[in-house]
Amino acid sequence: MKKNQILLLILCLCSTVFACDGKGKEVPTLQVEKKKLTVMTYNIHHGAPEGSEVVNLENIANTLKAKNPDLIALQEVDVNVPRSGKVNQAQKLAELLGMEYFFSKSIDYQGGEYGVAVLSKFPISNKRRIELPMPTSGEKRSVALVSVNLGEGVSLEFGSTHLDLNVPNRTAQAIQLNALGMEANKPMMIAADYNAEVNTSELQEMQKVFSFSCKNGCPNSFPVRNPTKAIDLVASNKKSSDTFGLMSAVALTGSYASDHLPVLVVYNY
Known part of the structure; x- marks a missing residue:
């Protein structure tokens, strides 16, 4: 030439x-076009709709499939409990969705276990159960926490939890989550049924370390019909907020498989 x-x-x-x-x-x-990360948090009420004890896990799976999220945090999950057919619900949902999973027991229940879980399209590792503090009487709570490899050198600590019904316990649990967020020294998201809204003292405490998935307001997710409370949220520590930009957060109205609406949050990175 x-x-x-x-x-x-x-x-x-x-x-x-x-x-x-x-x-x-x-x-x-x-x-370079940014990638999207879709995160869902969903209190599945052990697979039963509002006001019913008839469990239909396929309805839960279909609700999840409809939006095809990358990461899912589940609360009120049964494992080998008679009321839900002695099924490992976390494992079954993972199989139906083709995802990896990790379950964290919060309490023993009817000869089985009851707690929270994470599902992931991406490889997960460093799976751990973290018990949350209970300074007053109440139902034990835990965090299912995993490391997620998103590829191309991007990773994330992702957790699912369900905070207690009373304020003293929720406040102690929020402080513990803050400690986790600071100790991580890497991006961390904790998706949960917080049993509280962002203007409460306990979630204001969490906002010292985390920011919540509220874009033009927080989406109301409970009760499932005519929801008035925004208690199902994704919290991101500073390193996560610096890496993953919040694009949208919506409650998926019309999804009646549980007594909560699922909340879908979209980030870019």
Whole structure:
């Protein structure tokens, strides 16, 4: 190839990457398209709809499939409990959705276990159960926490939990979650049924470390019909907020498989 042809080829290649700003300066014109991460949090009420004890896990699976989330946090999950057919609900949902999973027991229940779970399309590792503090009497609570490998050097600590019904316990649990968020020294999201809204003292405490998935307001998710409370949320520590930009957060109205609406949160990174 002649010398002037090689030079022309180089100039053509350069023109696809740079343009002039009118003053002779080169400015980049190509932008790397950001990826999306979709996160869902869903209190599944052990697979039974509001006001019913008739369990239908396939309805829960269909609700999840409809939005095809990358990461799912589940609360009120039965494992080998008679009322739900002695099924490992976390494992079954993972199989129906083709995802990896981890379950964390909060309490023993009817000869089985009851707690929270995470599901992931991406490889997960470092699976651990973290028990939350209970300074006053109440139902034990735990966090299912995993490390998620999103590929291309991007990773995330992702957890599911369900805070207690009374304020003293929720406050102690919020403080414990803050400690986890600070100790992580990496992006962390905790998706949960917080049993509280963001203007309460306990979730204001959490906002010292985490920001919540409220875009133009927090989506109301409970009760399932005519919801008035925004208690199903995703919390991101600072490193997570710096890495993952919050794009939208919506409660999926019309989803009546549980007594809560699922909340879908979309990030870019």
